[in-house]
Amino acid sequence: MIVADRKPIEEIIDELKDFKSILIAGCNECVTVCEAGGKKEVAVLASSLRMYFMNQGVDVRIDEVTLERQCDHEYLEEIRNVIDRYDAVLSLACGVGVQFMAEKYFSTPVIPGVNTCFMGVTEERGVWSERCQGCGQCILARTGGICPVSRCAKRLLNGPCGGSSNGKCEIDADLPCAWQLIVDRLKELGRLDEYELLAPIKDWSTDRAGGPRKVVREDVRL
Amino acid sequence: MRLQYPGTIRIIRVPCTGKVDVIHILRAFEKGADGVYVVGCMEGDCRFVRGNLRARKRVESVRRILDKVGIGGERVQMYNLSSGDGPRFAEFAVEMTEKIKSLGPNPLKAARWKMAS
Numbered sequence: 283m284i285v286a287d288r289k290p291i292e293e294i295i296d297e298l299k300d301f302k303s304i305l306i307a308g309c310n311e312c313v314t315v316c317e318a319g320g321k322k323e324v325a326v327l328a329s330s331l332r333m334y335f336m337n338q339g340v341d342v343r344i345d346e347v348t349l350e351r352q353c354d355h356e357y358l359e360e361i362r363n364v365i366d367r368y369d370a371v372l373s374l375a376c377g378v379g380v381q382f383m384a385e386k387y388f389s390t391p392v393i394p395g396v397n398t399c400f401m402g403v404t405e406e407r408g409v410w411s412e413r414c415q416g417c418g419q420c421i422l423a424r425t426g427g428i429c430p431v432s433r434c435a436k437r438l439l440n441g442p443c444g445g446s447s448n449g450k451c452e453i454d455a456d457l458p459c460a461w462q463l464i465v466d467r468l469k470e471l472g473r474l475d476e477y478e479l480l481a482p483i484k485d486w487s488t489d490r491a492g493g494p495r496k497v498v499r500e501d502v503r504l
Numbered sequence: 505m506r507l508q509y510p511g512t513i514r515i516i517r518v519p520c521t522g523k524v525d526v527i528h529i530l531r532a533f534e535k536g537a538d539g540v541y542v543v544g545c546m547e548g549d550c551r552f553v554r555g556n557l558r559a560r561k562r563v564e565s566v567r568r569i570l571d572k573v574g575i576g577g578e579r580v581q582m583y584n585l586s587s588g589d590g591p592r593f594a595e596f597a598v599e600m601t602e603k604i605k606s607l608g609p610n611p612l613k614a615a616r617w618k619m620a621s
Binding site for chain 2: 291292322325326329330331332333334336337338339341
């Protein structure tokens with residue numbers, strides 16, 4: 283999932299202080315799972331902001347909605363009939379949702395309420411960590427299912443660097459060395475001989491180096 | 505026991521303090537409550553294992569929010585007692601009432617009145 287983290291309320295207040303009617307829009311997908319922008323977080327933020335503005339003696343209308351997704355037309359269409367009632371939308375979706383809403387409702391300011399961090403997993407309740415950088419050419423089949431692009435600080439493709447010690451990365455003593463994990467797993471799978479195979483130079487044009495990316499599937503287009 | 509405690513308190517019963525969420529406490533303040541306290545079982549004695557520990561974290565979270573929005577985090581408090589300890593319950597009620605009296609009413613009430621007039 284896409285992992286996001288809540289923005290400080292001070293920053294949100296600063297962005298919203300000039301608006302008189304605000305719609306806080308949550309998203310039922312990834313940001314709900316990482317507890318940053320789901321229905322619960324929308325309710326808590328809306329209540330907090332209502333109290334803040336009322337305490338300041340400022341009359342601001344703050345309404346709440348949580349859409350199934352903010353990265354699809356069909357769900358964003360659900361607010362078409364009400365969006366004109368608001369001066370601004372505070373979207374608690376990831377950066378994708380914020381942008382898609384801004385594209386769709388061109389004359390309404392859409393403000394992000396979370397910081398979008400990475401694609402990752404829930405290690406345990408309250409702990410999320412990165413697993414994928416969307417490089418566009420997956421090499422997990424060759425690396426024991428552990429991604430050196432997202433988990434190695436240097437994105438090395440042919441074994442660890444000299445900064446790997448006792449299975450940890452030199453940038454952080456708590457961070458496992460991705461290549462140590464890869465070697466351990468290949469050994470477990472009985473495929474350690476694959477570690478000897480040289481990975482050719484990776485084509486980074488499918489990564490961000492090639493500019494904004496797009497997938498077009500003619501077989502499923504209508 | 506026929507214990508006396510201040511009549512200023514409205515008791516909301518929940519099956520476990522783990523049921524109490526951040527939004528429940530915030531809504532109480534939004535509606536004008538001067539203070540909220542959550543009384544759970546002793547830590548380590550929760551029938552649902554972690555209900556009262558979850559409640560404590562949520563109370564701390566509300567406290568931070570109230571500080572940031574200008575209501576004052578000291579208006580919310582977590583207490584723990586054994587279910588058989590009635591006198592302690594009355595003590596908490598007195599303690600919290602005195603604390604809230606010294607803090608004064610919820611500032612939102614004055615702000616709402618000012619905006620209405």
